[in-house]
Amino acid sequence: MVEHLVKACALVDGMKEIILIGFYQIHMFSAFIDSMVRKYNISVRYLQEYTSLGTAGGIYHFRDQIRVGDPEAVFLLNGDVCGEFALKEMLDFHRSLPNNKLITIMATEATRNQSSNYGCIVEDKDTHEVLHYVEKPQTFISSTINCGVYLFKT
Template sequence: MKALILVGGFGTRLHPLTLNFPKPLVDFANKPIVLHQIEALKEVGVTEVILAINYQPEVMISFLKDFEDKLGIKIRCSQETEPLGTAGPLALARDKLVDGSGEPFFVLNCDVISEYPFAELIQFHKSHGGEATIMVTKVDEPSKYGVVVMDEDSGRRVDRFVEKPEVFVGNKINAGIYLLNPSVLDRIELRPTSMEKEVFPKIASDKLLYAMVLPGFWMDIGQPEDYITGQRLYLDSLRKKASTKLAAGPHIVGNVLIHENAVIGEGCIIGPDVVIGPECVIESGVTLSRCTVMRGVLIKEQACVSSSIIGWHSRIGQRAQIENTTIGEGAHVFDKVHINGGVVLPHEEIKSSILSPG
């Protein structure tokens, strides 16, 4: 089987992290976002992954080459010269996706994190005999999204899509994970096209589109606040699986993931919902909660970080307070500086407090 991952463009919603790295290579739980998906695809027999990308393909391929060899899976890029939306990239990659086997192929949005129940999706797709399957997830406030309305008789065939409904029509939204028959490619022209607004409604009108409710958690982690929420859901999922990957000890509160070569000082309070990457040094008396600390970060004594993402190789000074902030690669926050709601560009030096978003 094959899979296409919609990588997209510049990842502006995740700035400043994506100023230095393509979005799929940004770490999530100590692993590039896209690698979570590739590993899950490999587990269900996918042998080739195509990355639909229009930004820094050479960086992507160079980085993923090692993983290609380790996982025994082929990884290729399909590069857009102009933005093609969410369906156009499938037409562009047609020759890479179609191999004459007639097997369906996966399509994923790279921003999506979940438990990736691909084996169940394959079984569901083969059971209904339609042309396409989309995964849907239940939400508490469907009026914020485009809702997928199911056929009342079957309960699993898609009847129609309603964009941000003002009255309740359902609580299931598109989760950005699809399994499609090759015939779907015949419906897509090589131009900027939307799967959600153009292609799927046509398949639904032909009564060939089905939806499977995604079990477990789901989150689009394409912007910092959702990234932090997605991390909490991911760590909670690890806990439910009784994972030995989670940290334990008197200084740990709730779900915490710490890389084996990170150094943690005495008297720290870490958690809940914290990820600490490789080569990090967390000095004594530091408090961390609801945050990601990426590779090579130094956090000095008695600093406090909450609801924030600390980018690679940054330095956080003594008694600094970082809240609701995203810090780019190699930045330096000086001692006793307080940042609340800031965005710190890569390699910036912050010597005075920022107490309002900016």
């Protein structure tokens, strides 16, 4: 499943590096990383957490290493998502936003019943700004759900 994410990122024009973050031992990823570098001709690094920090914790802990080279933006893809990612289109949309917009979240529509299993987003239909967000709500919030793909301005 991780290769699917690496491939999607490697296909984005201008992508310079892919960083994988996790708490597994580096030796478990070394052969995989070497094969991804050869197969997709892109730099791939693995940053090992000292303990499982969760998505935000890992990003915060490695923030300085992630921002090395002063990238224009940083994609964040959860490791358990699978699908056809429109990352180029997401980057184009992100670039079209006013400069003060810091994050773009890829979302999709789900059924009312399915939506309670995901992060639900209430957005302004004109500006696409997030007005409200609830992770796996107990009551119905919205059928617009978070896909686990984010784009951050750095």
